[in-house]
Amino acid sequence: MKRTSAVGLTLGGAILAAIVATQHLVLADDKMRPPATSRQAALDNIARSVLLPAYSQLAARSADFAAAATALTTTPSPETLANAQQAWKEMLLAWRRTQAFAHGPVSDLGVYGRIQFWPTRRQSVDRVLRAPRPIDDAYVQELGAHAVGLSALEILLFDTRQDAAARLAAFSGPQGERQRKYFLALVQELLRQTRQVESAWKGSRGFAANFEGGGQDTLNLLVNDLLNAIEVGAQGRLLLAIDKRLEQHARSELVEGGPSGTSQAGVLALLAGARAVFAGADGVGIDDYLQQLRPPVARRIDAQFQRAIDAVKAIAGPLEDSADGVERAVRRAHDECRALEIMMKTEVASTLGVTLTFKSTDGD
């Protein structure tokens, strides 16, 4: 009995000591207070203040482009052509800013590849222009992704085989009739799709509500999409631009955004969009949630985002420019984006538990 009591007392003492030690640790650390920024708050803000406005912006830029396209086809002139080109660029950049999160309505409605598909196939566009079949909505809907969307419109607006006068001529007179119809049909399709996407995000049953209610699954998806945007969208485009195997004479065709001169601005818009998602614009974002979990990681990622953006801004010319200075700057921007990718894949993924691989934890 005495022995039992002694063992009991020892065990009790050990448990008490453990509790006291835990309490001491818990109370001694300011960080032990309940988190002020929850994952839910971050997801709510990202959905309402970043993603939804980004898709609304895309629909608005699409409407602007449709108006400029109508003006060009109604009264082709150097001015209307320039306006349409500018409106196309603004729509492209709005599209790039949404690409940090490519799931949701844009993929559920099957329009992602139709809004923009890369690489462009000039032959597909030429084939439509030469085909005998009248151009109408039904015909456009049957066309593959190579012949529709922003990339096909880039070919029509910024054809590198033609000078400015020839480009304008292609939209003018009876001989430009088919190109005008094709052009307008593509623009209208884009307008429909971007409005559909925007509308699918909105409302009490819209995707934004699903996004907010998705918890850890949404966070997983979001971080993976961010990673894809940084790795493929930014880093991949920069890497292609410095690929020595690209034929010199065709560089502006082979680098995305080359014909329209948007290659650099496109990468910058994509990174800016990714950062806005990460930081929740001016509100609560993943960075604030990270700050709760691991402040140094949040600081490092934030600084690396800035370095990557600065490096892309520092490129003095289009990415496809093979001048030495540009190439060095593109390489540096690529390296900064790569460092960002590594941080996201290692530190952010492990801090947010987005992979939850449970290394050796028997999770099947």
Added chain:
Amino acid sequence: MCVAMLRFMLRGWVEEFYVQPTYHFTWELFPWVRPLPPPAMHLLFVALAVLGAAIAAGFWYRASTVLFFLGFTYVELIDKSTYLNHYYLVSLLSLLLAVVPAHRLWSVDARRRPERRPETVPGWTVGLLRFQLAVAYFFAGLAKINADWLLDAQPLRIWLAARSDLPVVGPLLGVPAAAYLFSWCGAAFDLAIVLLLLWRRTRVAAYVAVILFHVTTAVLFPIGMFPWIMIVATLVFFPPDWPRRWLGAPAAGAPLAPPRARCSPAMAMLGCFVLTQIVLPLRAYWPGADPDWTGRGFNFAWRVMLIEKAGFTEFVARDRATGHEWTIRTRDYITERQEKMMAQDPFMVRDLARHIAADFRLRGVAGIEVRADSFAAINGHAAQRLIDPTVDLAATVPPTWIVPRHAI
């Protein structure tokens, strides 16, 4: 295990783990283990499910346990990237079940041939099963005595915060104090539970703790069958006649005369098994081993739920003759799941580098070097370089090829 195998098949894991990959990370001691052709692989899992049911029913018990052990262990040896501690435990328990006569009572075999079945088993057979569970718990607890676990509540802070969307308790899980509580209680549980289960006075309370602990882990983390296996397996700490007493069944017949202590080959093998089970987990405590970072001594050491690790690896192949370099698309060789596991384990990175080199040689590039730009982060710490990027992983690697973890 019948349920576990059915679950494996229904979730499409046979296809994903053993059919889809064109390359498998084989174990150093078993490089010859390869998956069967796809239909046979599926059939094997059907057979394992049937064998699991047969073991539970005590039907052709010896043959079923031996075949299950061989089949299941074969599956586990196919690919390092599928290693899980609980699969390892299942392999060991199925081996022990093949040795111990767990079918002497309440089994189809006993019903078919009652005259050949004494109703008792030698005490060492129960002790052996208890020993195996004790090893798993104790070393799991020992591994938790580290700064990350006790002082920073990692990785539980990460994992619990990820479950803050659970109803009722969810918001509490996001509070760091909860992670500290879980960490300390988890370590104390693992270290003390065997003693408390062995001691008659605390046994029932300890078993209630076992249920609470494992049900909690089942609710909070995606750890499949493991909690349920442990809840059932720890019943072995109760006196062997507890089911009879519980059900009010008549007492067992007279126990067999205890066997004379002698050194038979079988006992020597059992001794080796016991010794191996103690020595293998101790590899992790070899000075400078750092198993969580290097992977050396991590597996077969019961380092359970210990780290949240993520990695990044990019391979560059170089033709020594021409100097031409290729950045390798890892997905051309392995699946997404394999890539995720490989990127955090330097030995798997080296294995894949050698495979890439072999592939280049097959395509006519003889003098190929493969280097890896490899980084990893553990428990939310800053990412660090994992492998020396100047080392040609396709050749014999120097002892310093894994970059040591910085002080954190």
